[in-house]
Amino acid sequence: MRKRVALLLSSLFLIFACSSQPIDTLDKIKKSGKFLIGTDATYPPFESKDIQTGQVAGFDIDLIKAICQKLGVQPGFIIVPFDGIIPGLNNNKYDAIISSFTITVAREEVVDFSEPYYVAGQAIAVSLRDTVTKNLDDLQEKRIGTQLGTTGEMLAKQVPGAQVISFDNISAAFIDLENGKLDAIINDKPTSQMIINVRKSAKIVGPLLTKEAYGIAVRQGDKKLLEAINLALQQLKEEGVLEELNRKWISTAEKK
Numbered sequence: 584m585r586k587r588v589a590l591l592l593s594s595l596f597l598i599f600a601c602s603s604q605p606i607d608t609l610d611k612i613k614k615s616g617k618f619l620i621g622t623d624a625t626y627p628p629f630e631s632k633d634i635q636t637g638q639v640a641g642f643d644i645d646l647i648k649a650i651c652q653k654l655g656v657q658p659g660f661i662i663v664p665f666d667g668i669i670p671g672l673n674n675n676k677y678d679a680i681i682s683s684f685t686i687t688v689a690r691e692e693v694v695d696f697s698e699p700y701y702v703a704g705q706a707i708a709v710s711l712r713d714t715v716t717k718n719l720d721d722l723q724e725k726r727i728g729t730q731l732g733t734t735g736e737m738l739a740k741q742v743p744g745a746q747v748i749s750f751d752n753i754s755a756a757f758i759d760l761e762n763g764k765l766d767a768i769i770n771d772k773p774t775s776q777m778i779i780n781v782r783k784s785a786k787i788v789g790p791l792l793t794k795e796a797y798g799i800a801v802r803q804g805d806k807k808l809l810e811a812i813n814l815a816l817q818q819l820k821e822e823g824v825l826e827e828l829n830r831k832w833i834s835t836a837e838k839k
Contacts (some may be wrong), residue, residue, distance in 0.1 A: 618659065620660050620681055621672055622680070623665040630642075630683065649815075650799075664731075672694060679800060680800040680801075683771060685703075686699060694802065698817070700797055700825060708767065726748060727769055728753075728768040730752075
């Protein structure tokens, strides 16, 4: 009986010891040759589906592909609604997130972030017919469109008396703005500008409302993977790849 109990206790100890060991995601990625990435492909010019090919494309997509080249693996993209992107990571649906993901204190409580790779800011977009709205104060008591789960949504909710309407896809907010169902949209400027360039029914007004750094997110404690991502990012910065991506995706969009 004692031997049985001792054997059972030993087995339980081994199980708990193994389960308490951190998962080496980097090792798993290198063995499989596949780096699974969660992204919300509704956010041009950073990540969106190419209409012609059906493939995801954008600044973030090119960046993570370049990181994968440094790691010697292939990327695999898992498209996820933005408000479910952190739960998907922590439930092991993918290995990391790249999705115009602003580094915030609240998010750092549940994921670990890479070094910043891009700095953006929230901006106000209004209809071309609007000649009144100039800044955030002008949005009090107004209908503001945002994307669900974003820092833009958080900012809009701080506007006194505003009715905040959040969308899974920020492009849908611009359709409602065109149709008079919204008074304004608060969103990252590069993405709003990209949509405006296509739809030609809105404009950016006022100064940037925030300054926000984007990072790549991994599960908390995934140190080896995070170190590998940061090393790759540093190399890509030194090689001028990030500047090249900025010219390709951001500068081009803002000039149109």
